[in-house]
Amino acid sequence: MNEPRSQFGRPTATTASGAAVDQGLRQYMLGVYNYMALAVAATGVVSLLIAGNPALVMQIAGTPIKWVLFAGILGMGFFAPRVIFSGSPVAAHGMFWIYAALWGALIAPMLYSFQQADAAREIYRAFFITASVFGGMSLFGYTTKKDLSGWGSFLFMATLGLLVAIIVNALIFQSGLGSLITSSLVVLVFSAVTAYETQMIKNLYREGEASNSRAAIFGAFALYGSFVTLFIHILNILGIMRE
Numbered sequence: 001m002n003e004p005r006s007q008f009g010r011p012t013a014t015t016a017s018g019a020a021v022d023q024g025l026r027q028y029m030l031g032v033y034n035y036m037a038l039a040v041a042a043t044g045v046v047s048l049l050i051a052g053n054p055a056l057v058m059q060i061a062g063t064p065i066k067w068v069l070f071a072g073i074l075g076m077g078f079f080a081p082r083v084i085f086s087g088s089p090v091a092a093h094g095m096f097w098i099y100a101a102l103w104g105a106l107i108a109p110m111l112y113s114f115q116q117a118d119a120a121r122e123i124y125r126a127f128f129i130t131a132s133v134f135g136g137m138s139l140f141g142y143t144t145k146k147d148l149s150g151w152g153s154f155l156f157m158a159t160l161g162l163l164v165a166i167i168v169n170a171l172i173f174q175s176g177l178g179s180l181i182t183s184s185l186v187v188l189v190f191s192a193v194t195a196y197e198t199q200m201i202k203n204l205y206r207e208g209e210a211s212n213s214r215a216a217i218f219g220a221f222a223l224y225g226s227f228v229t230l231f232i233h234i235l236n237i238l239g240i241m242r243e
Contacts, residue, residue, distance in 0.1 A: 028205050028216060029142070035220030039100040040227060046104025051112040061109035069106045074163075076102065077225060084218045092214045096221055103228050110235065119242060126235035133234075134227050137191045141198030148199045155196060158189045180240045183233035190229050197222045 050056050060066055076099045084092040114123055141148065162185055169178040201219035 025202070025205050029202065029219075031216035032201060032219035032223065035096070035217055036224045036227065039096065039220060039224045042097065042100045043104040043107065043228060046101050047108045047111050050105060050108035051115060054112070057109050057112045060105060061112075066106065066109070069102055073099070073102050073106065080221060081218055084214050084221060089214060092217050096217050099221065100224065107228075107232060110232070114235070114239065119239070122238045122242060123235065126231055126238050129234050130227065130231040133187070133191055134194055134223075134230060137194040138198045138223065141195035142202055144195070144199070148196045151192060151196045155189060155193050158185075159193070162186050162189060176240055176243075179236060183236045183240075186233040187230060187237070190226050190233075194223065194226045194230070197226060 050060070060069070076095060080095040080099060083095050087095075111123060114120055162182060165178075165182050166186075169175055169182060197219075201222065204215055204219070
């Protein structure tokens, strides 16, 4: 399609404005993904450092500490977005990086168990699969013309239901089949969540809400949580299938 041009052959103001918006959107989304990638890297470093200390791993896995970490992650998932948008930039960064560190500590015993079972390659395999699924669904959310906002209520209820199922299975049934089923459903749901969140983050820019410098941190916070959740449950599926 030809660009609208003035009688002198120059692009019109509308075209120039659209190009500026697109460039701004690309920079904004790049900032979101950069923060997210740094958080994933930080989580990996924390996890590997802890996994390299068997005594610390046992302290986390064999005591209520893991549930404290889990509760802390859930609490931050609920409160951190409010702090990111309404607090200071220092508080926004603090919440974001603490969130990444908590995930790293919680994942460490899982990584340790794979290392001890001589199945470290499954960790890399899970990461590759996660990156592929996440990248594909995020691209879909960014490019689709379909309004995904209607998915919000369903995805929220599905997430709550899966959270309850995971906790009940971990505390009561401790079923491998139950774990496989819930992890498979989590992967399906959070693939959709990734697309939904990507479009939501994009729309924040379109609606002018991303003028706040902390909007990129909020976007990274949301997508990072989905990425790590996908990774954990894909790794769990691979572990169960291996056994």
